[in-house]
Every structure is written in structure tokens, then in C-alpha cells.
Amino acid sequence: MAARLATKAPEPVPQRRGGTSYLARRKRVGYLLVFPAIIALALVAVYPLLYNLVLSSRFDVATEPGTQHFVGLQNYHSLLTDPTFWGDLLHTGIFVVISVTLEFVAGMILALVVNRKFRARGLVRASILIPWAIPTAVSALLWKMFFDIRSGFVDFALHALHLPGAQTVWFNSPVLAWVPIILSDMWKNTPFIALLLLAGLQTLPQEIYESATIDGASSWQSFWSLTLPLLRPAILVALIFRTLSAMLVFDTIFVMTGGGPGQSTEVVAYYNWYKFMVSLNFGYGAAVAVVITIMALALAAVYVRILRQREGFVT
Amino acid sequence: MRGWFGRTGFYALVAVIILYSLFPFYWVFKSSVESSFALNRPTTGLLPSQWTFVHYQAIFAVENFLRPLLNSMFVAGVTTIVSVILGAMAAYGLARMPIKGKAAILGFVLLVSFFPQIGMVGPLYLVFRNLRWLNTYQSLIIPYLILALPITTWILTAFFGQIPIEIEEAAMVDGASIRQTILKVFAPIALPGIFTAAILGFLLSWNDFLFALSFIQSPNMDTVPLALVNFRNAYYVHYGQIYAGVVVASLPIALIVLFLQQRIESGLTAGSVKG
Numbered sequence: 246m247a248a249r250l251a252t253k254a255p256e257p258v259p260q261r262r263g264g265t266s267y268l269a270r271r272k273r274v275g276y277l278l279v280f281p282a283i284i285a286l287a288l289v290a291v292y293p294l295l296y297n298l299v300l301s302s303r304f305d306v307a308t309e310p311g312t313q314h315f316v317g318l319q320n321y322h323s324l325l326t327d328p329t330f331w332g333d334l335l336h337t338g339i340f341v342v343i344s345v346t347l348e349f350v351a352g353m354i355l356a357l358v359v360n361r362k363f364r365a366r367g368l369v370r371a372s373i374l375i376p377w378a379i380p381t382a383v384s385a386l387l388w389k390m391f392f393d394i395r396s397g398f399v400d401f402a403l404h405a406l407h408l409p410g411a412q413t414v415w416f417n418s419p420v421l422a423w424v425p426i427i428l429s430d431m432w433k434n435t436p437f438i439a440l441l442l443l444a445g446l447q448t449l450p451q452e453i454y455e456s457a458t459i460d461g462a463s464s465w466q467s468f469w470s471l472t473l474p475l476l477r478p479a480i481l482v483a484l485i486f487r488t489l490s491a492m493l494v495f496d497t498i499f500v501m502t503g504g505g506p507g508q509s510t511e512v513v514a515y516y517n518w519y520k521f522m523v524s525l526n527f528g529y530g531a532a533v534a535v536v537i538t539i540m541a542l543a544l545a546a547v548y549v550r551i552l553r554q555r556e557g558f559v560t
Numbered sequence: 561m562r563g564w565f566g567r568t569g570f571y572a573l574v575a576v577i578i579l580y581s582l583f584p585f586y587w588v589f590k591s592s593v594e595s596s597f598a599l600n601r602p603t604t605g606l607l608p609s610q611w612t613f614v615h616y617q618a619i620f621a622v623e624n625f626l627r628p629l630l631n632s633m634f635v636a637g638v639t640t641i642v643s644v645i646l647g648a649m650a651a652y653g654l655a656r657m658p659i660k661g662k663a664a665i666l667g668f669v670l671l672v673s674f675f676p677q678i679g680m681v682g683p684l685y686l687v688f689r690n691l692r693w694l695n696t697y698q699s700l701i702i703p704y705l706i707l708a709l710p711i712t713t714w715i716l717t718a719f720f721g722q723i724p725i726e727i728e729e730a731a732m733v734d735g736a737s738i739r740q741t742i743l744k745v746f747a748p749i750a751l752p753g754i755f756t757a758a759i760l761g762f763l764l765s766w767n768d769f770l771f772a773l774s775f776i777q778s779p780n781m782d783t784v785p786l787a788l789v790n791f792r793n794a795y796y797v798h799y800g801q802i803y804a805g806v807v808v809a810s811l812p813i814a815l816i817v818l819f820l821q822q823r824i825e826s827g828l829t830a831g832s833v834k835g
Binding site for chain 1 (some may be wrong): 646656671681682774824
């Protein structure tokens with residue numbers, strides 16, 4: 246969805262009706278058409294980020310009115326020595342690695358299955374997409390209830406299948422609380438990865454597979470030596486978009502655990518929100534926001550590099 | 561023999577996938593018709609122990625769930641209309657007009673979609689507070705443009721680029737003005753792409769939780785996700801009402817996905833994988 250950057254500009258429209266004045270007019274209309282969207286994005290997205298930069302250089306706590314003043318890099322200095330922030334960063338990192346890995350594997354299986362031709366394939370494709378359309382907060386709310394001993398099905402299923410873990414109060418354990426969080430995230434986001442991988446799979450030429458089969462390659466071998474390398478661009482795009490949104494996970498954590506028990510499931514986005522909206526420490530909250538923004542933009546830079554490296558990438 | 565195993569295994573995998581995607585929805589429905597008594601005791605079976613529609617009555621009679629539904633529809637609807645109009649204008653300029661700096665403009669749109677929403681909440685909160693806009697529809701519609709506008713612009717630039725330019729050229733040769741060419745000739749052909757962009761813009765706005773949580777302060781302004789999370793109060797978790805609310809709120813979304821699946825897929829992948 247983001248590859249317009251590397252596309253070739255469409256050919257300019259040939260001149261018609263008496264030369265340069267018409268072309269100039271088209272150019273002017275073109276700028277007028279693009280202008281409103283750019284201004285809207287600049288106002289709603291860029292302005293807040295610049296505001297963060299200014300705010301993060303100030304001591305500004307709403308509960309201490311009249312004490313606002315310029316502190317330079319003080320907020321950043323405090324942030325670097327803030328054990329809660331480093332803990333949240335660690336939680337975020339672990340969450341990103343585990344959830345993106347699981348979603349990638351599950352998404353790949355989904356994509357490979359749906360890529361085969363079979364009866365009711367259209368229905369299967371549509372039904373795997375439905376969880377993606379459910380709001381993240383609602384998915385989190387549901388999975389929180391599914392893991393509830395009384396109204397959920399997890400405990401019931403573990404009992405029925407004689408598996409260990411029945412009667413567990415998942416959200417009381419600093420480690421086990423991550424299980425419902427990751428399952429909710431997987432349920433909601435695996436379809437997105439599957440979709441991007443499927444689109445990639447459908448562009449692969451079938452002839453190579455046929456010749457590989459003739460050469461005696463097993464389907465496992467052709468997956469590793471043909472599908473994976475050929476699918477690399479789609480895989481990278483899927484991984485980057487998922488990593489970005491996993492890095493910024495907020496709704497799921499807010500709804501399921503509120504960062505608890507203690508602070509064991511707290512992530513950086515939650516810390517940012519808490520500092521700003523609950524502690525009303527605007528200066529410090531803004532500093533956290535700036536750090537998160539830098540992390541996200543670093544990922545964007547990686548994405549652009551990948552697009553540039555991709556050969557023959559045109560519309 | 562191997563073929564038979566392979567095929568059985570494959571269909572077993574398909575069954576697991578459908579179960580994984582849809583069983584949670586079944587459970588939501590099943591729980592929405594259970595009595596509160598049954599919901600507060602350990603689950604005894606896969607089928608509802610009795611059928612009751614009290615939770616559906618309660619969400620409309622007691623919780624006034626209609627209001628968040630209308631709020632969400634209005635806010636997501638207005639956001640969609642604004643971003644489709646702005647996005648389509650920009651996309652036409654980018655795909656058709658001889659302007660400079662196209663790569664830079666598209667790069668900027670790409671960059672914005674990488675901006676973390678969490679980082680915008682604080683500053684927007686302060687701005688809206690100063691404007692006395694907290695708890696209003698515009699405090700949601702404006703930030704939702706961040707969600708919807710970049711993707712609509714991309715999708716439409718990709719779609720417009722695929723429409724053959726000859727049709728418009730022919731119209732211009734026949735003496736049509738730029739405005740006539742766009743509205744009378746181009747727009748009808750572009751309508752399917754615009755529709756796709758609108759569905760995605762609507763879904764992305766409908767699904768927001770963070771902005772609503774931060775800027776909405778009274779229950780009558782709640783959006784659907786916020787209202788569902790707020791069914792749980794400090795004293796009692798209204799499981800039945802949450803389940804019934806999720807059924808009511810998800811049904812239209814599920815139908816949209818079932819019927820418009822191909823459009824959604826083409827929109828999501830436009831420009832990312834296929835280029």
C-alpha cells in the first residue's frame with residue numbers, strides 16, 4: 246500500500262489546444278488539486294510532531310500550574326535513566342519479536358492454503374479476512390473475556406481436552422498475561438500478513454514450479470528454494486508494516502491489562518499515553534512521543550531502502 | 561495413498577483455519593443469548609444453555625447503544641467523504657497532471673502513514689482543549705484524516721494510474737474543459753476505485769480506539785469501540801451486554817467484508833506488493 250514512492254511518474258499529457266498556456270493551466274490545476282490533501286496532512290500530522298519537539302524541551306505539568314519553563318534536554322536525560330521506560334521498551338521489543346514471528350508463520354500458512362485452488366476457496370478467503378475488520382480494542386475485549394474462567398471458552402476447552410492450564414487466572418501472572426495479548430493480536434492481524442503474502446504468491450510464475458517438480462523437487466524443497474526467495478519483497482513489506490504497528494501497540498494493552506499486573510505488560514505507547522493523559526506531564530510525555538516517532542521513522546527509512554533496492558519496481 | 565492423505569490433511573488444515581477465524585464469532589453469538597446467570601458460572605457446553613434476548617434489549621433500552629452506533633457512523637462517514645474528496649483530487653493531480661515533485665509528494669504521504677498516532681494524541685489534546693473542541697465530532701474527524709487520507713490517496717493514485725489516459729485525451733480533443741473531462745468522462749470510470757478507497761477509509765476510522773478514548777469525555781459521544789469497552793464499569797462486568805453489543809456492531813462489518821472482500825483485498829495490496 247505504500248509503494249507509490251518508487252513508481253514511475255505517468256507520462257505528461259501531450260500538449261493540446263495551442264501550446265504552453267494550456268500545459269501551464271494543467272500544471273496549475275494539478276498543484277491546486279494536490280494542495281488541500283498536503284495541507285490537511287501537514288496540519289493534522291506534522292504539526293503535532295513539531296509541537297512535541299517544542300513541548301519536550303519544557304517542564305510542563307498540568308497539576309503544577311504556573312511552573313512551566315524551558316529545560317532544554319532535561320526531559321530526554323530523565324527518560325534515558327528512567328527504569329520504567331527501559332522496561333517498557335524491553336516489553337515492546339519482546340512483544341514485537343514474538344507476535345510478528347507467530348503472525349508471519351500463521352499468515353504464510355494461510356496464504357499458501359488459500360493460494361491453492363479448492364472448493365469454497367472464496368468463502369474461506371472472505372472468512373479469514375473478517376477478524377481483520379474487527380476493531381483492535383474490540384478484539385482485545387473479546388479475548389479478555391474468552392480467557393475469563395467463567396464466560397470464556399479457553400478454560401472450558403482446556404478442561405475438555407484434559408490439557409494443563411485450566412483454572413489459570415491468566416491476567417494475574419506477569420508472564421502468562423502475554424498469552425491472551427498475543428493471541429488477540431494474532432487473531433486480528435494475521436489476515437493482513439496473509440493478504441499481502443497471497444498477493445505476492447499470485448504474481449509468482451507457475452512454470453518454475455512445474456519444472457522443479459519435473460526435476461524431482463519435493464514441495465517442501467520448492468517452498469524453501471523457490472517460493473521464499475521469490476516472495477522476498479512481499480515478505481519484507483508485510484514484516485515492516487506489522488513491525489510498525491506491533492511497536493506502537495496500545496489498544497490491546499489498554500483494554501486487556503492496563504499494563505498490569507504491576508507494569509509487566511506495559512509498552513512504550515502505553516507509557517506515552519499514561520504520562521500525557523493521566524499524569525498530565527506534558528513535557529515528559531512529549532519526550533516519550535519524540536523517541537517513539539524516531540523509532541517509527543527509522544523503520545520508514547528501512548522500508549524506503551528496500552523499495553529502492555527492489556529491481557524493476559514499476560507500476 | 562499419499563494423494564488421499566495429502567488431500568485430507570489439506571482439508572483438515574482448511575477446517576482449522578476457518579475454526580480459528582470464525583469460532584470466536586460463534587462464541588460471541590452463543591454468549592450473547594446466554595442468561596447473565598450462566599455467563600457468571602463456569603462454561604458447561606458449546607451450545608447456549610438457554611436462549612434469551614435480554615442483553616440485546618438491555619444494550620438499547622439501558623445503555624442506549626444506538627447512540628454510539630450513530631456517532632461512529634457519522635464520524636467515520638464524514639471522515640470517509642472528506643478523505644475521498646481530498647484524496648481523489650490529489651490522486652488526479654499526481655496521476656494525470658504535469659506537476660513537479662511527484663516523488664516528493666508521494667514520499668511525504670508515505671511518511672505520514674508511518675507517523676505514530678500515539679505521538680499525535682498529546683499535542684492534539686492540547687490544541688482541542690484550547691479550541692474547546694474536546695468531546696466534539698470534529699475532535700475525532702480531524703485526527704481520523706491521519707488514518708484515512710494517506711491510504712485513500714495511495715489507492716486512488718494507483719487506480720487512476722491504471723485508467724487509460726486516451727479516454728480523457730479524446731474528450732479534450734473534442735473540446736471538453738478540464739473540469740468537464742474530470743467530472744463527465746473520468747469520474748464514472750474511476751468510481752469503482754473510489755468506492756474501494758471509501759470502504760477502507762471507513763473501516764480504518766470505524767476501528768479507532770485511541771483518539772476516541774483520549775478526546776471523548778461523555779457517554780453520549782462514545783464511538784462503538786469506546787462504548788463496548790465502557791460497558792464494564794467499576795463494579796460489574798456486563799458480559800452479556802458486551803457480547804450482544806459486539807454482535808450488533810460486527811454484523812454490518814462482517815457483511816461488508818463478505819460481500820466486498822475482493823475490493824478490500826485489492827485496496828490493501830494496491831501499491832505494496834503488486835507495485
